[in-house]
Amino acid sequence: MTVDESLLRTLTPAVIGILGRRGADFAAAEDAVQEALVEAVRVWPADPPRDPKGWLVTVAWRKFLDAARSDAARRLREERVDLEPEPGPAREADDTLQLYFLCAHPSLTPSSAVALTLRAVGGLTTRQIAQAYLVPEATMAQRISRAKKTVSEVRLNEPGDVATVLRVLYLVFNEGYSGDIDLAAEAIRLTRQLAAAIDHAEVAGLLALMLLHHARRPARRKPDGELVPLAEQDRGQWDTALIAEGVEILQAALARDRLGEFQAQAAIAALHADARTADETDWVQIVEWYDELARLTDNPVVRLNRAVAVGEADGAQAGLAALATLDPALPRYTAAEAYLRERAGDPVTAARLYAEAARSAPNLAERDHLTRQAARINASGAG
Template identity: 80%
Template sequence: MNEVLLRSLTPSVLGILVRRGADFAAAEDAVQDALVEAVRVWPADPPRDPKGWLVTVAWRRFLDVTRADAARRRREDRVDEEPAPGPASAVDDTLQLYFLCAHPSLPQTSAVALTLRAVGGLTTRQIARAYLVPEATMAQRISRAKRTVSGIRFDRPGDVATVLRVLYLVFNEGYSGDVDLAAEAIRLTRQLAAVIDHPEVAGLLALMLLHHARRAARTAPDGSLVPLAEQDRARWDTVAIAEGIGILQTALARDRLGEFQAQAAIAALHADAPTAGETDWVQIVEWYDELVRLTDSPVVRLNRAVAVGEADGPRAGLAALAALDESSSPAAPAAPKGRHPLPRRTAVAAYLHERDGDLETAARLYADAAHQATNLAERDHLTRQAARLNARRER
């Protein structure tokens, strides 16, 4: 049984049922029933047209349930005529399904869960394990999301930016439980890129590939974090890096710059450097300037301060950090996308003070950042950094 094939067909089959008039929740249930039937039947009798087979079985299941439900008689009048079995429609409804799952009416957590369920083909149990919540909680979240999007009609183009943000949220969850969410996000973004010609979709795919290429080098055998500058670059996935850079170059050539393309350009400069010391920090600062222009995000400004510290020295980085603090002060206008995360800001200040030779301040700030951190691996890393500097000071 080709599980990858089934999961790749799920969104287009679901999209066809929705386009034919099924509400989202009923269509999703019917598709799941068809997938179960495929697992039972296909090993002994594989269909010539897998997508057409799934559409036919799912549509029949939907009609059976609809006809059995007296409360849905009026809908039955619209769908009573079953299309003749045959090749599936060449129209690809996958893009509409992405827009539906990332609808603005849904909270981000629900949009992510619904995307993984409906587009990704993951089970509720898999999604719950990946997000470390009880299965019942995730089931309720997905059910509410289904009810919210049921009946929504697309009479205007969906928001690609919202879809991309949802996919990036999935990617940033990385790996937990028995589902590799980073790999799943890459698969879904590839699928999206196949149905929409948009430079920011390509930019996000490139960014994911470039970040994912460094995954093996990000942690030590004991599970501790390895900073970028200390990573063994021989462990980076050069095939993924080459693919990511190629996709990015094609996207940038279209001259429609967006934030994911700019982030991918920064990741490409890191990936292209043979050693940490050969990183082109001047270009990275220039790309962060572009990102500030595009997003004006405090997180971007914080990362820019690090790059400035590398390009122009730690004092220049600390000055950029101070400017960020002033712009984020209560008296200043609210930042468009919220304040920078406190542990990250404190850790950046510690790093820049260490590079400037102020070990006492750096050690104190690393310890403060460790107390502020909510991620255990990050907390352990920052604690070790503080201990390292305190040991150096005692010599």
């Protein structure tokens, strides 16, 4: 028998929550559960438990008590704790929700909040998280340790901010894939878990957005890793089941008439997914949704994306006019201007801007794509 790692990750937040209710602070509970997970990997293949969660609770609690006995203050708390069996499933869901809030505490930096969420709620090991973020394990261990120390005095029953939790999960999703951990898939798993624990339109909106974006993943790159723009993607490679699920979740969220930014973003993604070809994209509706999104967030990056959509809906000159109202220092401003200049019939300027955008691209794949765009125009004789 092999250990079901997905089961361990699913049980982790509930077990941490049970230890917390018995008197363990977050840092001590999380440490004890991690030790229990290591023990499970060692023991379960030869002796699988009938009740995996109960086994983890028992072993983790023993690990906590062993550590507590060496500390006088914790010994006093140990004498006060209630050793009755863990509460039922409804309380477990609440434990998980509170852990989301705790790991996305406003006192943490975004990177620390992401790492702590993956460790405590996602059940990933420090090594797995370090590999996913391409940093040394010692560096990630320090980051998680500092984060645990920061929130160690925060009570699990304190109210949390759903918006902060969603932003942390979205950060995880946008990291995509690296090492042996697929962070996009992990973010979807965690957001599904959150959606099951809380009835919230924006949680549903984020889940829909993730599913709709993830559905296009197989078409985003060529076998050699080259980036494929949305308009050039083979839509036959898109995952229609994920698209259908994302649209269904989005429609139910929108019907509640509690519009938020993730629902608006998901609506834009759904319109892209609905088009059988790039030419059939309903850019007029997309611009309208960008207007809603800009009203909700007043985010300059949203306005940048809106300018490109305006260029598609109303012509390149209209897009350039919308772009001109924004700060040229915005990320990807130059790339957006290059695209609109080419569509406006100015290939010389477009080639120069593509090359300029490539020099400041945030990653290698995007840099290579922009460089190829400049080379393509120059090869056609425009440069």
